Amino acid sequence: MDDQRHAARVPGDDRAGARAGPRRDRLHHLQPAARGEGAYRVPPDDRRRDRPSRGRARPLTVLRPFTLHRPETADEACALLARLGEDSAAYAGGTELLLMMKLGLLRPRHLVDVKRIRGFGEIGLESHLGPRGPSPATAGGANSEGTRLTIGAAVTHRAVERSALVGARCPLVGSVARHVANVRVRNVGTVGGNLAFADPHSDLATLFLTLAASVELVSPRGRRELPLADFVRGPWETARASDELLAAVRLTPWAGDTAAAYVKFGVHERPTLAVAAALRLDGPVGAGRRGGDRIVDARVAVGCVGPKPERAAAAEACLRGASVADLEDAARAASDIAAAGVDPADDLYGSADYKREMVAVFVRRALGIAAARARGVAPATRFPHAVVA
Numbered sequence: 170m171d172d173q174r175h176a177a178r179v180p181g182d183d184r185a186g187a188r189a190g191p192r193r194d195r196l197h198h199l200q201p202a203a204r205g206e207g208a209y210r211v212p213p214d215d216r217r218r219d220r221p222s223r224g225r226a227r228p229l230t231v232l233r234p235f236t237l238h239r240p241e242t243a244d245e246a247c248a249l250l251a252r253l254g255e256d257s258a259a260y261a262g263g264t265e266l267l268l269m270m271k272l273g274l275l276r277p278r279h280l281v282d283v284k285r286i287r288g289f290g291e292i293g294l295e296s297h298l299g300p301r302g303p304s305p306a307t308a309g310g311a312n313s314e315g316t317r318l319t320i321g322a323a324v325t326h327r328a329v330e331r332s333a334l335v336g337a338r339c340p341l342v343g344s345v346a347r348h349v350a351n352v353r354v355r356n357v358g359t360v361g362g363n364l365a366f367a368d369p370h371s372d373l374a375t376l377f378l379t380l381a382a383s384v385e386l387v388s389p390r391g392r393r394e395l396p397l398a399d400f401v402r403g404p405w406e407t408a409r410a411s412d413e414l415l416a417a418v419r420l421t422p423w424a425g426d427t428a429a430a431y432v433k434f435g436v437h438e439r440p441t442l443a444v445a446a447a448l449r450l451d452g453p454v455g456a457g458r459r460g461g462d463r464i465v466d467a468r469v470a471v472g473c474v475g476p477k478p479e480r481a482a483a484a485e486a487c488l489r490g491a492s493v494a495d496l497e498d499a500a501r502a503a504s505d506i507a508a509a510g511v512d513p514a515d516d517l518y519g520s521a522d523y524k525r526e527m528v529a530v531f532v533r534r535a536l537g538i539a540a541a542r543a544r545g546v547a548p549a550t551r552f553p554h555a556v557v558a
């Protein structure tokens with residue numbers, strides 16, 4: 170483990186640059202702040218406002234000094250979190266955490282970097298039928314009951330997008346990863362950070378519900394596994410204890426005779442609404458299929474509109490037994506049920522009534538796309554301000 174003391178400046182912090190003079194280039198927020206290296210500390214008497222020389226004062230956007238711990242094992246990391254308590258936070262890509270710190274909403278003086286922890290950066294397969302792990306016969310990509318895809322907490326969205334294993338086992342996860350945030354966030358933002366932050370506007374938390382996701386948590390007391398639906402409790406709230414780390418998320422790939430779609434809508438950086446739909450048929454899906462028309466299992470998850478993403482169980486029930494060739498009535502009924510079941514609030518993304526209306530529209534669209542894919546025909550995928558995966 171190596172601990173490093175850090176101080177920081179951020180773009181737009183004129184004062185820091187001015188004081189640093191010729192050593193300005195060294196003031197990156199992750200460089201050691203050794204004496205004489207040009208590191209900048211916010212003076213205690215000037216912490217409330219960052220005053221530019223002209224114009225009105227703007228909110229302070231300077232990171233306060235912190236110590237960065239870089240453990241290599243989960244035990245070490247958890248021990249640090251337990252010892253440092255509320256003065257510490259797990260740190261992965263920092264896309265959420267550093268923003269919160271710059272805004273002064275979080276003020277940990279110790280960051281515990283999880284990216285070096287062994288296993289946290291890996292994607293693999295795991296059998297949950299027995300202790301031996303995946304057999305070589307199933308490890309290559311064929312769908313097999315009982316084998317789960319494990320994505321380490323420190324795996325970035327970009328790595329998910331590029332993973333051949335994800336593409337083979339849970340292709341929709343790879344496609345959705347391609348549409349998370351922007352490329353800068355995807356390059357450093359992690360799956361674990363996304364789930365642990367529990368922002369209600371999460372693509373991953375929504376999609377993963379349809380893959381029977383569970384999370385693995387590790388702490389000084391050992392490891393435990395929790396369904397994702399229980400882990401995320403509400404906006405920015407999870408079941409994670411303060412000395413626990415999210416180690417990985419496990420996904421159960423759909424059976425081969427499943428067709429699926431993910432549709433998200435939004436006009437802001439983060440999605441306003443997201444719907445994941447998966448339809449399992451009684452026979453093969455896709456081009457060249459024979460037979461397989463009835464829906465034997467349906468999964469629908471709605472995210473971003475309520476306090477947390479939810480499966481729409483009643484909507485799923487009304488889809489079972491329906492024919493994908495003639496899904497319109499069942500899809501309409503299911504989308505109305507899904508809309509009635511969400512718990513939206515009025516906020517900057519729209520009014521509760523608007524969101525409810527949009528849920529009905531987008532559940533219907535997602536089901537239509539999944540049904541078209543099941544039948545092997547090209548679905549309509551162009552909708553204003555929407556992304557289809």
Ligand SMILES: Cc1cc2nc3c(=O)[nH]c(=O)nc-3n(C[C@H](O)[C@H](O)[C@H](O)COP(=O)(O)OP(=O)(O)OC[C@H]3O[C@@H](n4cnc5c(N)ncnc54)[C@H](O)[C@@H]3O)c2cc1C
Pocket residue numbers: 258259260261262263264265266267283322323348349350351354357358359360361362363364365366370371372373409413414415416438439440
């Ligand atoms: C501009 C922007 C646009 C975005 N758009 C989208 C979008 O379209 N869809 C979407 O789904 N998401 C979106 N996001 C969210 C993005 O996916 C997350 O910011 C990112 O995945 C968080 O990961 P991180 O590694 O940066 O987390 P950090 O910022 O490092 O951490 C976030 C939180 O999780 C905790 N944490 C991190 N790792 C662990 C761990 N292993 N165990 C326990 N706690 C941990 C930290 O303490 C912190 O509280 C967007 C974010 C931004 C900034």
